[in-house]
Amino acid sequence: MGDNAVVMNIALIILLVLVGLAVVVALYGVGIYNSLVALRNRFKNAFAQIDVQLKRRYDLIPNLVEVAKGYLKHESETLEAVVAARGAAVSAGQKAAADPSDPAAMKALSGAESQLAGAMGRLMMVVESYPNLKANETMMQLSEELTSTENKVSFARQAYNDSVMQYNTSREQFPAVIIAGACGFQAAELFEITNVAEREAPKVKFT
Numbered sequence: 001m002g003d004n005a006v007v008m009n010i011a012l013i014i015l016l017v018l019v020g021l022a023v024v025v026a027l028y029g030v031g032i033y034n035s036l037v038a039l040r041n042r043f044k045n046a047f048a049q050i051d052v053q054l055k056r057r058y059d060l061i062p063n064l065v066e067v068a069k070g071y072l073k074h075e076s077e078t079l080e081a082v083v084a085a086r087g088a089a090v091s092a093g094q095k096a097a098a099d100p101s102d103p104a105a106m107k108a109l110s111g112a113e114s115q116l117a118g119a120m121g122r123l124m125m126v127v128e129s130y131p132n133l134k135a136n137e138t139m140m141q142l143s144e145e146l147t148s149t150e151n152k153v154s155f156a157r158q159a160y161n162d163s164v165m166q167y168n169t170s171r172e173q174f175p176a177v178i179i180a181g182a183c184g185f186q187a188a189e190l191f192e193i194t195n196v197a198e199r200e201a202p203k204v205k206f207t
Contacts, residue, residue, distance in 0.1 A: 035170065036180060040167055046159050047160050049159065053152045056152075062083075065123075078123050078126050081119045081122070085115045088112045092105070092112035093109055096108070107189055161191060164190055
């Protein structure tokens with residue numbers, strides 16, 4: 001009986017150690033999971049700040065186009081390109097805002113924003129050839145508002161990309177990568193303008 005008792009005690013100790021290890025591992029896994037959730041929520045919140053500024057810019061562009069129409073009677077193609085690019089960007093922005101963690105939605109928004117930046121850049125080049133339009137008071141006011149909004153978009157985008165990098169780095173580290181894969185934490189997409197020639201905000205400042 002004595003030997004059996006010793007064996008049972010050893011078995012019980014081993015069992016308790018294994019249970020304890022399992023609890024520690026489980027708690028560690030929960031901690032990693034919660035950390036990934038927090039990081040994901042952080043970059044989603046960062047995108048919300050971008051979304052506010054993008055919507056502001058999307059609202060300003062039609063007003064600018066409307067003012068330009070009165071002067072650019074022979075530049076309808078340029079104006080139509082801006083309107084079309086804005087529409088595509090608005091649609092892409094709505095999808096990205098619904099789920100900033102969706103890589104496809106963020107890639108689509110980056111592409112749409114590149115197209116809009118290009119269209120706006122071409123419009124501003126045309127405007128340079130129309131002194132009366134450049135001097136228009138409403139146009140100058142819209143220019144200032146757009147420039148201010150573009151700066152805010154750039155700042156918010158940098159904050160978003162920083163949050164995404166932190167999330168992706170944490171997600172890819174071991175053992176977080178195991179939990180991320182098992183729990184559906186997919187890699188987040190940076191918000192970048194892919195066309196190098198269009199990286200800078202449209203120059204809408206009139207002097």
